[in-house]
Amino acid sequence: MTQMKNKTAIKCLLIWLLLSNAMPALKAQSVGGITSGATTFCDSVNSGFISLSGHIGNVLNWQYSTNKGLNWVNIPNTTSTQSYNKLIKTTSFRAVVKSGAFIPDTSSAATVVIRVPGVAGTLQGGGVFCASSGNGTLQLKDSPGNVLYWENSVNHGNSWGRIENTASSLAYSNLIQNTFFRAIVQTSSVCPNDTSSLAGFTIHPPTGAGAIFNSDTLCYGAEGDTLQLKGNVGAILDWFWSNDNGVNWHALDLKGPGLTYSVVTQTIWYKATSKSGICPEETTAPAVISVYNTSPANAGDDITITQFDKVTLNGTGNGTPGWSPDCLEGSGSFSPLVSPFNTTTYVLSLTDSYGCKTSDSVRVQVIIPVPTAITPNGDGVNDLFRVDKIEQYEQSSLIVFNRWGSVVYKKAPYNNQWNGVSMDGRDLPDDTYYYILDFGNGEKPTTNYLLLKR
Numbered sequence: 207m208t209q210m211k212n213k214t215a216i217k218c219l220l221i222w223l224l225l226s227n228a229m230p231a232l233k234a235q236s237v238g239g240i241t242s243g244a245t246t247f248c249d250s251v252n253s254g255f256i257s258l259s260g261h262i263g264n265v266l267n268w269q270y271s272t273n274k275g276l277n278w279v280n281i282p283n284t285t286s287t288q289s290y291n292k293l294i295k296t297t298s299f300r301a302v303v304k305s306g307a308f309i310p311d312t313s314s315a316a317t318v319v320i321r322v323p324g325v326a327g328t329l330q331g332g333g334v335f336c337a338s339s340g341n342g343t344l345q346l347k348d349s350p351g352n353v354l355y356w357e358n359s360v361n362h363g364n365s366w367g368r369i370e371n372t373a374s375s376l377a378y379s380n381l382i383q384n385t386f387f388r389a390i391v392q393t394s395s396v397c398p399n400d401t402s403s404l405a406g407f408t409i410h411p412p413t414g415a416g417a418i419f420n421s422d423t424l425c426y427g428a429e430g431d432t433l434q435l436k437g438n439v440g441a442i443l444d445w446f447w448s449n450d451n452g453v454n455w456h457a458l459d460l461k462g463p464g465l466t467y468s469v470v471t472q473t474i475w476y477k478a479t480s481k482s483g484i485c486p487e488e489t490t491a492p493a494v495i496s497v498y499n500t501s502p503a504n505a506g507d508d509i510t511i512t513q514f515d516k517v518t519l520n521g522t523g524n525g526t527p528g529w530s531p532d533c534l535e536g537s538g539s540f541s542p543l544v545s546p547f548n549t550t551t552y553v554l555s556l557t558d559s560y561g562c563k564t565s566d567s568v569r570v571q572v573i574i575p576v577p578t579a580i581t582p583n584g585d586g587v588n589d590l591f592r593v594d595k596i597e598q599y600e601q602s603s604l605i606v607f608n609r610w611g612s613v614v615y616k617k618a619p620y621n622n623q624w625n626g627v628s629m630d631g632r633d634l635p636d637d638t639y640y641y642i643l644d645f646g647n648g649e650k651p652t653t654n655y656l657l658l659k660r
Contacts, residue, residue, distance in 0.1 A: 236305040237262035238313035243299075246319040248397035253291040256299040256316045261286075263305030271298045275315065296320050319394065326351055326391035326400035331378075334408040336485035339381035344405050346374040351393035351400070359386045363404075381407050410483025414439030418478060418493035425562030426499040430468040433476055433493055438463075440482030448475045452492060473497050499524050502564035505554040510571040513594060516545040519568060525556030546570050547595070549649055576643060579657040582626035582633075591624040591656070593643065601646025606639050606656070614639070619646070626658050636660055 239261025243254060258265065268281040268288045272295045281288065288299050298317040304310040327349030331342060346353065356369040356376050360383055369376065376387065389402040416438030422431070435442065445465050446455040452475050458465070465476060473496045481487040501524035511517050521527060521540040530553050533542035544552065549572045555565045575594055582589045596602055603618035614628050620643070626634050636659045644651035 234262050234305060236303055236308040236311040238301065238303045238311035241300060241313050241316035244316040244318065246321060246394050246396050247293070248321050248323070248394070250292055250294045250320065250322060252293055252318070252320065254289070254318070256288045256290070256318075258286040258288075258301045258303075258313055261301070261303045261311075261313060263303040263308070263311070266302045266304050266310060268299060268301050269312075271315075272296065274298070290318060293318055293320050294322065321350075321394045321397040321400075323398070323400060326393055327389060327402040329387065329389065329403050329405040332387070332405035332407050334410065334484055335381075336410050336483065337382070337412045339378065339407050339409060341377070341379045344376045344378065344387055346389050346391075346402055349374065349389070349391050349402065351391040354390045354392050354399060356387060356389050357401075358388075360384065362386070378407075382409055384408055408483075410485050411439055413480055413482040413485045413488040415480055415488035415490045416478070418476060418490050421494045421496075423496040423498060424470045425560065426471060426497050426502045426564055428470045430466060430470065432464050432466045435463045435465075435478045435480075435490065438478070438480040438490075440480040440485065440488075443479045443481050443487060445476060445478045448492075449473070451475065467495060470495060470497055472500070498560040499556075499558045499562045499564060503527075503554045503556040503566040505552065505566040505568035508569040508571065510573060511546075513547065513572050513574045514545065516543055517570065518543050519552060519554075519570075521554040521566075521568075523554070523556045523564060523566075525558035525562070525564070528555045528557075529553065530555070544570060546572055547598075548572050548647060574645065574652070576652055576654065577656070578654065579659065580626055581659055583660045589625055590622055591626075591641075592622045593620070596620055596622055596645075599645040599647060601644075603644045603646065605642045607641070608634075608639060609637060626660070633660070634658060 237260070239258050241256050241258055243256040245254065265284045265286060268283045269278040270281060271278045275298055288301070290297065290299070296317065296319045298315040300315045301313040302310050303313065327346045329344055329346055331344035353372050353374055356371045357366040358369060359366045363386055385407045387405045391400050391402060393400055414437060416435050419434045419436060442461050442463065445458040445460040447458060448455045449472055455477070467474065473494065475492040475494050477490050477492045479487050479489045503523040504521060506520040509517055516534065518541050519529070527538060527540050529537045529542050531550070533544045536542035549570065551567050551569045553565055553567045555563065557563050577588070577591060580588055580591050600619055602620045604615070604620040604624065605613060606615040606624070608614050614634055615624055616629060617624065628634055639656045639658055641656050642651050642653050
């Protein structure tokens with residue numbers, strides 16, 4: 207029995223040896239295997255290795271992807287280890303393995319996560335408001351981590367207050383001062399917490415028109431003064447004026463707090479407009495600069511008379527009249543009678559019931575009669591070039607020219623003695639002569655032609 211079992215075993219061994227020599231060995235299907243070495247870095251200063259194990263077949267190459275495996279880029283590396291250095295983006299690695307004639311297989315992917323500090327999401331909300339923000343909600347978008355809490359600042363980010371809220375949204379209500387918000391986000395357990403973008407609220411205070419100091423009532427012709435805008439909130443847009451009691455307004459293109467007006471001759475209203483940020487503009491109540499006397503003194507038009515003539519002045523206005531210098535009669539009226547010996551300026555002064563004083567002047571020009579011809583023939587009639595009252599003008603002078611412009615007579619002061627002779631005592635021939643008579647009183651000299659006929 208034992209001998210039979212041995213024979214059977216030997217027979218099986220021979221058959222196995224024959225089969226082993228007759229058939230080639232069978233190879234296993236490709237297996238990509240498992241990668242290890244996935245980790246997280248908090249900045250771009252990094253390096254390390256990804257290792258492959260459990261694979262069946264040879265490594266054809268490695269691959270990497272920076273868009274979560276949507277696209278892969280080949281790496282010419284046939285070893286079971288892949289190194290990396292200074293990655294700036296989160297990157298996944300895998301190996302491509304092929305066994306014999308079998309289809310290649312890929313390994314699992316090992317991802318190196320790069321958490322570079324930066325904006326951990328974008329806040330939507332905020333804006334510019336007048337007086338109050340009203341109610342609303344901030345939303346955190348595109349955050350790569352979890353919200354730990356929120357923060358706000360009312361001093362332009364110099365300090366922050368904590369808000370216990372782990373949601374990706376934050377409700378706000380009626381903010382009345384400039385405020386920043388941000389979310390504190392944890393992107394990885396091994397990296398520091400990061401912050402979202404800022405959401406800012408700019409709150410403009412309501413516009414305040416303020417008040418203009420001060421309205422006033424002044425006498426006609428009073429000196430100007432300065433109006434001041436006080437208590438306004440916002441920027442001054444412009445000042446305006448009206449001379450028809452506010453029916454029509456005219457811009458002054460003036461943006462300062464003060465307005466200086468000139469000599470007062472009519473009632474004028476002034477106002478100013480201010481605006482705070484996006485808030486509606488506001489306008490002050492008008493400041494009124496009133497004039498007591500709108501009918502000032504008017505002494506009338508200038509007059510020309512001949513010496514020794516009389517003339518009545520014609521003044522108008524509101525108030526009690528007074529004239530200077532003294533008149534012949536009626537100095538306390540608007541129409542005094544005057545007879546100036548020389549050209550004279552008369553001033554009309556008025557004082558109204560408010561004590562306001564106005565004045566105006568009128569010039570009465572006096573023309574002194576001068577002869578236009580003399581007949582020096584000794585008959586006692588018109589023998590001399592005689593000017594009335596010339597003796598009262600101590601600075602007078604007379605110059606006589608012939609038709610060729612030569613001086614034939616000259617005398618200063620003139621004393622009404624010229625009788626048609628030259629300076630050397632010779633009788634001048636009958637002819638037309640030209641003279642310049644200067645009274646020496648500051649007025650324009652009298653000039654004219656003179657006929658000499660004996």
